[in-house]
Amino acid sequence: TTLLGKRNDWNPEDEATAGAVGCREQQPPGEIASSEEAEDNSCEMTWKKRQRLADGLMKFSINLLREVQLESNRTNVILSPLSIALALSHLALGAANRTEKHLLEVLHLESVPCLHQTLGTIRRQLTASSLSFASRLYLQKGFEVKEKFLEDSERIYGAKPMTLSGISEDDLVAINKWVKEATNGQIPTFLQQLPGDTVMLLLNAIHFHGFWRTKFDASFTGPDVFHLDNEFVVPVEMMKAQKYPLSWFTLESQDIQVAKFPFKSNMSFVVIVPNQFTWNTSHVLENFPYKQLCRLFPKEIPTTVKIPKIKLDYQLELNKVLSQMGLQELFTSPNLQKITDEPLFVSSIQHQSTLELKEDGVEASAATSVAMSRSVSAFSLDRPFIFIIFEDETGLPLFIGSIQNPNPNAAPQLKDPLDSREATNVNEYPMPK
Structure with a gap:
């Protein structure tokens, strides 16, 4: 049986019939299905055209990132x-x-x-x-x-x-x-x-500069570590939230976790976090079911979240x-x-x-510590990840990249045993219900 929140049921062949990433799964009501020829001859912006554009640009993005790396x-x-x-x-x-x-x-x-x-x-x-x-x-x-x-x-x-x-x-x-x-x-x-x-x-x-739909409280931001690999960490300023409304899942077939942090302006920061430290960006992206994302993302649930500040x-x-x-x-x-x-x-x-990426909340003067509870679903962006910023409706990839070290100017430190245990036990976090 598959645990809720774990997804391994997508089929690459579905991709031909699914739209691109844009989160409107079918043709919008009121948009008449025109014949291919009629649509091709008109320059009107249709849902289908946007899908085709998003799909082409996603292929270009993956090829571009591979060559740049x-x-x-x-x-x-x-x-x-x-x-x-x-x-x-x-x-x-x-x-x-x-x-x-x-x-x-x-x-x-x-x-x-x-x-x-x-x-x-x-x-x-x-x-x-x-x-x-x-x-x-x-x-x-x-x-x-x-x-x-x-x-x-x-x-x-x-x-x-x-x-x-x-x-x-x-x-x-x-x-x-x-x-x-x-x-x-x-x-x-x-x-x-x-x-x-x-x-x-x-x-x-x-x-x-994305403004989160749900802001992070700046008073909870504090020093933490980002795991570079099995041995080393770097210090980072980590934004934290206790009950952040987050949609995320684990794709078991690829051993990755995927989460979607929405911005205010119809855009989303989608992160792909491989559970192992040895991975190849191209390999992850070439096998990533980006056309299926709408179907794969579950309903948002309150989640304990950690995400590094990045500039x-x-x-x-x-x-x-x-x-x-x-x-x-x-x-x-x-x-x-x-x-x-x-x-x-x-x-x-x-x-x-x-x-x-920062809190975009009001700087609070009183520093309060936040205890990271594991009683709810938890998602930590504390290891190397790939990200794509999508325009939600069309699924256009605005940005794509990979972050191996969000604080490249800091000297890596050896993990202490507690850090190592935390980093390897990703799968013990409760899954979204």
């Missing part, structure tokens, strides 16, 4: 697949023939009709919530940009391509100033220097990663004839994302 030796990875996809689809707007085809294939969005209008609509909707996007193309001085590309860029992607002045100090100041303004001051210095001989630069920055930013140049994913031509000889008639190639694609 192969490329990067950093402890934590935080990416915004959505903002990278917006930058690449903006480039696709100016691309033709093989280049355009390859861009859309790598994004897994080749089957989304009216792609640019669809992404433009989604970008506007998300900007109205808690996301700050900054995305722009910069071209070397002297390039004559086609009028239609300028108009479409502003109308759909909200950013006209800019021409660099050719004076690198001035350009650097202008770029950093623009990113700082576009991210509400959260990314003050995006670039330390301009790549040499820049022909075209694709910049992409995003800041997210991390992650910046990287994506040239090598995207080349590995099949877009080498962007950096050598792409067909970008809809941008300009002159030969043009991408010099650099830069991405930065910042993520902040």
Whole structure:
């Protein structure tokens, strides 16, 4: 028999019939099931189109995270697949023939009709919530940009391509100033220097500060440890709550726990916590039933929760990663004839994302200790985990990443025997009823 809250009943073949992650399992009432052709010819935003978009972006996200982790030796990875996809689809707007085809294939969005209008609509909707996007193309001085590309860029992607002045100090100041303004001051210095001989630069920055639907009381936040592996821990500031309304389950077939912490603005922080310390992110995600999440998440129940405070930013140049994913031509000889008639190639694609998780409650002056009771369901985010921030209705992956160490500046300490016992007995926590 399967314990309540333990899920091992999903079947990968169900995925063909289930929607993407978006938590509307069926076509909304009042939305007439149109024929494929009629829908493909119209640019109206339908539920089905959003599902297709979410599904494609989830595939892109998993591939992207895998390549970044192969490329990067950093402890934590935080990416915004959505903002990278917006930058690449903006480039696709100016691309033709093989280049355009390859861009859309790598994004897994080749089957989304009216792609640019669809992404433009989604970008506007998300900007109205808690996301700050900054995305722009910069071209070397002297390039004559086609009028239609300028108009479409502003109308759909909200950013006209800019021409660099050719004076690198001035350009650097202008770029950093623009990113700082576009991210509400959260990314003050995006670039330390301009790549040499820049022909075209694709910049992409995003800041997210989620406000929990159920706040954590700051007076319960205190020092605790995060288990790096079977031997070492690092000190962290841990947010704690006694009866936090949490939906979570254990997927026994993969030996992982999955929980959903809702934000106020129709978004959720979904965490995947493998019970063992030796795991491979790609392997976990490739076998993860993301299309089934709506069905798998049980009703929220009062749960004793521990989750570390996090403020991390992650910046990287994506040239090598995207080349590995099949877009080498962007950096050598792409067909970008809809941008300009002159030969043009991408010099650099830069991405930065910042993520902040804190209590978002009123700082209380009196420090009270909170006893962590095991009488109710308990969920501790005190070991390495993978996270995905989803937009709830569409299931669009806004962020994806893995946190191996939320406090990389602290020196790891050897566990004391009590810590070791706590870390290995994950399965003795009572399961959700």
